[in-house]
Amino acid sequence: MNNLPKIRQMKQWFDQQQVNILADLGWLVAQETPSGAVSAINQVQEGLARRFSELGGQVTLVASAAGHHLKVSWGEATSQTPQLLIIGHTDTVWPMGTLARKPFRVENGLAYGPGVYDMKAGISLLLKVLQAFKEQAISPARPLTILLTADEEVGSLTSRALIEQEAKKASCVLVLEPPLENGAIKTARKGVGRFSLEVQGRAAHAGVEPEKGINALVEMAHQVLAIHALNNYSLGTTLNVGVLQGGTRPNVVPAEAVAEIDLRVSSLSEAERISTALAGLQPMLPGAKLALSGGLNRPPFERTALVAALFAQACEIAAAIETGEKLTEGSTGGGSDGNFTAALGVPTLDGLGAIGQGAHAEHEQVLVASLPRRAHLLAGLLAAL
Numbered sequence: 328m329n330n331l332p333k334i335r336q337m338k339q340w341f342d343q344q345q346v347n348i349l350a351d352l353g354w355l356v357a358q359e360t361p362s363g364a365v366s367a368i369n370q371v372q373e374g375l376a377r378r379f380s381e382l383g384g385q386v387t388l389v390a391s392a393a394g395h396h397l398k399v400s401w402g403e404a405t406s407q408t409p410q411l412l413i414i415g416h417t418d419t420v421w422p423m424g425t426l427a428r429k430p431f432r433v434e435n436g437l438a439y440g441p442g443v444y445d446m447k448a449g450i451s452l453l454l455k456v457l458q459a460f461k462e463q464a465i466s467p468a469r470p471l472t473i474l475l476t477a478d479e480e481v482g483s484l485t486s487r488a489l490i491e492q493e494a495k496k497a498s499c500v501l502v503l504e505p506p507l508e509n510g511a512i513k514t515a516r517k518g519v520g521r522f523s524l525e526v527q528g529r530a531a532h533a534g535v536e537p538e539k540g541i542n543a544l545v546e547m548a549h550q551v552l553a554i555h556a557l558n559n560y561s562l563g564t565t566l567n568v569g570v571l572q573g574g575t576r577p578n579v580v581p582a583e584a585v586a587e588i589d590l591r592v593s594s595l596s597e598a599e600r601i602s603t604a605l606a607g608l609q610p611m612l613p614g615a616k617l618a619l620s621g622g623l624n625r626p627p628f629e630r631t632a633l634v635a636a637l638f639a640q641a642c643e644i645a646a647a648i649e650t651g652e653k654l655t656e657g658s659t660g661g662g663s664d665g666n667f668t669a670a671l672g673v674p675t676l677d678g679l680g681a682i683g684q685g686a687h688a689e690h691e692q693v694l695v696a697s698l699p700r701r702a703h704l705l706a707g708l709l710a711a712l
Contacts, residue, residue: 330465330466330468331647331648331711333710334703334706334707335647335648337463338649340459341459341699344455345695345698347455348452348454348455349695351450351455352431352447352451352693352698353438355371355417355442355451356426356441356443356447357430357440358371359424359441360419361419362393362419362477362480362481363481364394365392365477367423368395368418369394369395372395372396372397372477373388375397375417376399378454379473382454382457382458382461383401383461384400384457386399387399391477391478391486393478393486394477396475396486396489397417397473397476398472398473398489398493399473399475400470400471401466401471401472402469402470403470404470404472404496405470408470409469409497410469410471410493410496410497410498411467411472411497411498411499411500411501412472412473412496412497412499413453413471413473413501413709414473414474414476414502414503414664415449415450415474415476415503416446416475416479416480416486417447417475417476418476418479418480418481419441419442419445420442420445421441421442425441429441431443433695437683437694438683438695440691441691443683443692444505444680444681444684444685444693445504445505445687445691446680448505448680448683449679449681451681451698452503452680452701453473455702456705456709460706460710467710468709468710469498469712472497474486474489476490479664482624483625483664486664487667490664490667490668494667494671494673495671495673497673498673498674498712499637499674499675500665500668500669500674500676501675501676501679501708501709502665502675504663504665504677504680505678505680505682505683505686506682507657507659508682508683509657510652510682510697511655511656512638512654513628513656513657513659513665514635514656514657514677515593515628515657516627516658516659516661516662517593517627517659517661518590518592518595518623518626518627518662518666519590519591520588520592521587521588521590522587522605522621522622523586523619523621524547524550524554524586524605525585525618525619526543526546526550526583526584526585526586526615526616526617527543527582527583527615527618528542528546528580528581528583528614528615529541529580529582530580530581530582532578532579533577533578533579533580537580541582541612541614542581542612543581543582543583543615544573544581545612546611546612546615547571547573547584547586549611549612550586550608550611550617551586553608554566554588554608559597562593562594562597563591563592564592565589566588566589567589568586569587569588569589570585571585571587572584573585593627593629593658594627595627595629598627602622605619624662625662625663625666625667626666626669626670627670628663628666628670628675629669629670631669631672633674634674637675637676637712638654641708641712644711644712645707647707648703648706648707650704650707652700652704661686665677679704679708680701681693681698681701682694682697
């Protein structure tokens with residue numbers, strides 16, 4: 328922790344940089360990057376690549392169907408000296424054109440705009456920390472790799488392998504997602520699953536010979552109740568049948584129905600229990616057929632002893648550099664790319680972005696006063712972990 332005295336003395340410097348952190352945040356928010364908007368995402372990633380290169384990073388743009396994933400490195404990890412991995416994403420849930428009605432703005436100490444909280448503020452903090460390191464000739468405690476991916480909001484289908492590849496070379500992982508609303512670090516996240524259940528029945532005339540049909544919606548009603556019975560709130564296991572589709576006309580016995588199911592679990596054992604139970608669902612109506620697809624998209628991020636030890640170390644660092652806030656921790660039902668790294672057994676801390684609220688919501692916002700404090704904390708972590 329040799330760098331910590333210098334980091335502690337930089338608290339005032341970060342406070343003075345609040346307006347510049349805010350300027351970087353405004354630049355990022357002003358470039359709309361909805362998941363799937365490949366050209367827009369590529370433009371932002373290329374702009375960030377130039378910024379990180381100017382700060383001394385070794386930059387690689389990894390092409391994918393979702394857009395470029397950005398990898399930046401300082402130093403090279405070895406088996407004797409594993410890297411510290413920072414992960415984040417540049418895609419947002421907001422469709423192109425949202426900025427026209429929700430422009431970036433600052434009012435009453437709060438910054439607003441699409442993606443401002445989830446998670447462009449976290450990227451802005453990182454840029455300022457690396458600028459501080461360059462200006463003050465501070466080196467991270469170990470080789471550093473940053474991954475900013477292009478498809479986190481849609482399941483990380485093209486980036487998961489890259490994230491896991493880099494995580495296996497890391498001593499620990501820091502995730503720049505927003506914290507819990509009170510600023511707490513996330514030391515656990517639920518795993519996320521997506522399933523689709525299809526029912527095949529048989530069509531018939533509803534008035535002339537309904538007995539010859541097999542009503543797929545009636546069969547699905549039985550299945551929805553069976554799925555709901557798998558919930559175990561005391562263990563944090565929730566299943567939600569969020570979308571139902573079926574039938575064609577009121578006078579036709581419906582031949583098909585589809586249910587879309589969201590699963591959240593706190594442990595792998597629960598994920599296995601639910602996956603087995605869903606696969607074992609049986610039709611209730613004679614002649615009806617079921618077909619299940621999907622699975623666990625993100626494994627649970629469990630609070631292991633290694634995660635707890637990493638959080639304790641982060642608390643010691645925050646106290647040593649006098650950030651002005653006592654770190655707390657918590658868990659959330661939402662998933663992130665930290666789920667992948669934690670599931671590999673790599674100690675992970677999530678929620679290191681700026682304080683705010685309203686991820687994915689119309690009132691999405693960041694507390695401007697939190698920007699220098701969280702940048703100061705991140706600097707301490709990079710300097711000492």
